[in-house]
Amino acid sequence: MSIVTSWRPRRGRNVELLLLCLAVAIVTIAYVSVEGATRGSIPANLGAQAGGLLAIAVAIHLVLRFTASYADPLLLPIATLLNGLGLVMIHRLDIAQGRSLTEGMALRQLTWSALAVGIAIAVLLWLRDHRTLRRYTFLAGAAGVALLLLPLLPFIGREVNGARIWIGLGPFTFQPGEIAKIALAVFFAGYLVRTRDVLSIAGPKFLGMQLPRGRDLGPIVVMWLISLAILFFQKDLGSALLFFGLFVAMLYVATERIGWITIGLLLAAGGAVIAYTLFAHVQLRVLLWLHTFSKDALDASDQLAKGVMGMASGGLFGTGLGRGRPDITYFAESDFIFASFGEELGLTGVFAILTLYALLVERGLRTAIGVRDGFGKLLAAGLAFSVALQCFVVVGGVTRVIPLTGLTMPFLSSGGSSLLANWTLVALLLRISDQARQPLADPSSSGPIPTLVTSR
Amino acid sequence: MSELTLTVLRFGLLALLWFFVFSLAAVLRGDLFGTRVVSRVTTQSGRVGSPAAPAAAPWRNRPVDNIVVTSGRLAGTRIPLGDNDILIGRNADCHLVLDDDFSSGHHARIFPAQNGWGVEDLGSTNGTFVNGQRIAEPVQFEPGAQLRIGRTTIELQK
Numbered sequence: 001m002s003i004v005t006s007w008r009p010r011r012g013r014n015v016e017l018l019l020l021c022l023a024v025a026i027v028t029i030a031y032v033s034v035e036g037a038t039r040g041s042i043p044a045n046l047g048a049q050a051g052g053l054l055a056i057a058v059a060i061h062l063v064l065r066f067t068a069s070y071a072d073p074l075l076l077p078i079a080t081l082l083n084g085l086g087l088v089m090i091h092r093l094d095i096a097q098g099r100s101l102t103e104g105m106a107l108r109q110l111t112w113s114a115l116a117v118g119i120a121i122a123v124l125l126w127l128r129d130h131r132t133l134r135r136y137t138f139l140a141g142a143a144g145v146a147l148l149l150l151p152l153l154p155f156i157g158r159e160v161n162g163a164r165i166w167i168g169l170g171p172f173t174f175q176p177g178e179i180a181k182i183a184l185a186v187f188f189a190g191y192l193v194r195t196r197d198v199l200s201i202a203g204p205k206f207l208g209m210q211l212p213r214g215r216d217l218g219p220i221v222v223m224w225l226i227s228l229a230i231l232f233f234q235k236d237l238g239s240a241l242l243f244f245g246l247f248v249a250m251l252y253v254a255t256e257r258i259g260w261i262t263i264g265l266l267l268a269a270g271g272a273v274i275a276y277t278l279f280a281h282v283q284l285r286v287l288l289w290l291h292t293f294s295k296d297a298l299d300a301s302d303q304l305a306k307g308v309m310g311m312a313s314g315g316l317f318g319t320g321l322g323r324g325r326p327d328i329t330y331f332a333e334s335d336f337i338f339a340s341f342g343e344e345l346g347l348t349g350v351f352a353i354l355t356l357y358a359l360l361v362e363r364g365l366r367t368a369i370g371v372r373d374g375f376g377k378l379l380a381a382g383l384a385f386s387v388a389l390q391c392f393v394v395v396g397g398v399t400r401v402i403p404l405t406g407l408t409m410p411f412l413s414s415g416g417s418s419l420l421a422n423w424t425l426v427a428l429l430l431r432i433s434d435q436a437r438q439p440l441a442d443p444s445s446s447g448p449i450p451t452l453v454t455s456r
Numbered sequence: 457m458s459e460l461t462l463t464v465l466r467f468g469l470l471a472l473l474w475f476f477v478f479s480l481a482a483v484l485r486g487d488l489f490g491t492r493v494v495s496r497v498t499t500q501s502g503r504v505g506s507p508a509a510p511a512a513a514p515w516r517n518r519p520v521d522n523i524v525v526t527s528g529r530l531a532g533t534r535i536p537l538g539d540n541d542i543l544i545g546r547n548a549d550c551h552l553v554l555d556d557d558f559s560s561g562h563h564a565r566i567f568p569a570q571n572g573w574g575v576e577d578l579g580s581t582n583g584t585f586v587n588g589q590r591i592a593e594p595v596q597f598e599p600g601a602q603l604r605i606g607r608t609t610i611e612l613q614k
Contacts, residue, residue: 015483022479026472033465036457074480081476320466345470352473359480 011437012073013065019077020061024054027084030321034092037322053084056117063121067128068434072367075433078360079426082411083113083419085353088321089333089340090414096327105333105414112416116423123427130432134375137190144183145226147176148243152233177239178408178421181246181386182428188247189378192254195219196374200255211259220260223247224267228274235281238393238405242386244268249385250378253368282403289403303330307398311342311350318346333414335406338398354395357410361388364429370436380432383425521573521599521614523566528608529555537573542566544605545578558582558606566597573597573612582606 028050035043043049057080064071087109094104101107127133133140151157156167166173192199203213227244230236248264275282288297292305306329314324326332326340333340342350364384368377387410394413397404408418410425523542525533535542535552543550545563554563560580567574576594577584584591585604597603603610 012483019476019479019483022472022476026469026476029465029469029472033462033469036462036465040457042457074483077476078480317467317470320462321469323462323466345473348470349473352470352477355477356480359477359484362484 011069013061013069016064016073016076017058017061019073020057020080021054023077023081023084024050024057026081027053027088030085030088031091033320034088034095034322037320038092038095053080053087056114060117060121060124063124064430067124068430070434070437071430072363072433072437074359074363075426075430078356078363079411079423082353082356082360085341086337086409086412086414087113089326089337089344089412092322092344093327093333093340095322096325108416109414109419112419113423115416116419119420120423120427123424124431127428127431130376130379130428130435131373133186133379134190134193137187140183141187141191144180144187147180147183148226148230148239150176175408175415175417177236178417179424181242182383182421182425184243185246185250185379185382185386188250189375189382191219192250192378193374196254199251199260200257203259211263212255212257217263220247220251220263220267224271228271231271231275231279231282235279236406237275237282237285237403238397238407240271241268241393241405242389242407244271245389246382246386249389250382253381254378285403285405289397289400292400303336304398304400304404306330307336307339308400310339311399314343314346316347318342318344318349320344334408335394335404335413336398337409337412337414338395341412342398353412354391357387357391361385361391363433367429367433367436371432372435376432376435380429380436383429387422387425521612523552523603524611524613525552526602526609526611528606530608537566537568539568541568544610545580552610554605554608556606556608559608563605564603567594569594569596572599575603580605 028046031049032042032046035041057076060076064076087106090109091104091106094101094106099105150167153167166175199212199216199219201213201216203211203216223244227240230243231240244264244267248261248268251260251264252258276286284300287294288301288304291297292308298305310324310326310329313319318324321344324340324343326336326343329336329339338350338353341353345353361384364380364387368380368384371377371380390407390410393402393405393407394409396402397407408415410418410422521537522534523537524535525531530552533552542552543562543565544552544554544559545561546554546556546559547561550562559582560578562578563580564584565576565578567576573596574594575584575586575591575597577591585602586595586597587601588604597612599612599614601612603612
């Protein structure tokens with residue numbers, strides 16, 4: 001028995017502003033050290049560039065002050081720092097590849113960042129209550145599946161490096177799977193909040209574990225088949241893993257039954273075996289994973305080997321920004337940006353980055369605990385988990401924990417669709433966390449009546 | 457740019473990255489203590505949630521009386537008494553919310569009296585009993601006395 005009084009929570013907006021300034025300062029120092037190491041001088045327009053980044057970050061901060069003043073104060077600084085570090089690394093690779101500022105990837109990434117923050121602001125302004133999204137559950141589901149299928153269409157679908165996950169309209173290319181992640185998280189949340197009671201009915205007991213009933217297996221099997229279809233038609237291991245993992249995780253959050261995780265893992269293992277026996281590209285990925293330095297693997301691709309060697313040369317403290325050779329690895333700015341950081345910032349820096357991701361995910365899950373409606377809980381948990389799973393798939397692939405699959409590192413990797421999707425995701429989390437941390441209608445106005453909470 | 461400057465920048469960047477992480481962790485501490493569990497005493501101004509306010513300080517120094525539920529569904533519940541009244545009943549806005557079919561919405565009130573505590577029936581249907589006697593007007597609530605409301609028994613302990 002304990003008595004818990006609600007007290008006016010700290011909004012944390014000033015802390016957020018302080019942390020934002022610190023994040024921008026870190027990015028500026030990283031930028032100066034890149035320029036110093038590669039060109040030997042401090043960039044002339046440093047103040048303008050740092051100010052620009054700060055302006056973008058403060059814009060969204062101001063929107064939070066006015067429309068979501070209780071939102072979590074950590075999400076925005078973390079996203080800003082990761083985005084900024086990604087920009088610096090992409091700029092550093094531009095210099096190494098000899099690309100000028102105008103034709104380089106950094107400028108494009110900066111443009112996309114500004115656009116993504118703009119969309120995040122739009123989401124915060126338009127979506128005043130995340131429960132509105134629940135009305136569009138099935139629309140979101142349909143949109144998610146449609147986005148996943150888009151790259152398969154003729155004319156607009158593009159196959160890049162063996163994976164058909166891109167669409168192209170003229171000069172613009174886009175990876176719709178990233179947006180599908182959010183649409184599907186909304187769909188899963190809306191769907192599971194309706195069906196959780198049925199799905200958590202206990203079925204047969206096996207090895208002391210309560211399994212669900214056989215007739216409730218429909219949704220998970222459908223999701224499994226969709227994931228296999230993504231794997232088969234788009235040859236995209238990462239997305240398949242992400243979507244299936246997201247569904248299983250949200251199913252577990254909704255029903256609290258470990259049985260679903262077991263079934264999910266078994267299905268995933270079964271899917272992996274099927275994929276391995278059927279598809280040559282999966283076999284190649286496994287070969288590259290298990291025997292990275294064998295002759296067969298190096299003949300096929302030395303990307304992973306180069307990435308691993310790069311990280312090894314970084315050691316504990318890294319070579320220093322601009323001092324390594326991360327540009328040797330292909331896709332050093334997207335799939336392998338983690339290896340690039342490993343080389344130049346070393347284990348110390350990479351662990352700091354991983355901690356930032358862990359904190360981002362933790363804030364998401366904390367929001368899920370705090371928010372009062374079931375839909376919001378599931379959505380926040382799903383969004384947070386999708387970030388966690390994506391980081392695991394990318395970092396695990398680069399560090400040879402699991403076979404390498406093509407996913408982007410949220411915020412760090414170069415790529416407009418990834419930035420758009422992840423800033424939108426953060427905007428949604430901010431909106432939900434505003435509701436989660438907001439005090440209930442103030443009881444003290446009608447007298448000193450704290451809430452009585454019984455603990456068992 | 458000299459080699460020294462670059463080295464300073466290199467390690468400074470790593471140090472700042474970790475400084476940022478630890479600043480985040482410092483903000484996060486609020487989570488660990490996010491639900492502040494305090495005694496059921498509010499400040500004079502009646503402001504819920506300013507337990508650190510100076511008005512709340514005096515009670516910390518003197519021995520706190522408790523009311524303890526000795527039988528009924530909430531048996532074991534202990535509520536420290538402060539400067540304010542304790543409202544007992546089935547309504548959610550009571551301090552002690554009884555899940556007891558025989559109690560009224562606002563059943564009884566325990567209040568600070570001249571020397572100790574008093575108890576008053578708030579016009580309940582089934583009555584309030586102190587040591588087996590149904591009370592009609594406010595009476596002194598002595599330590600050790602049995603206060604019965606419906607099927608719930610409450611005792612004042614020093």
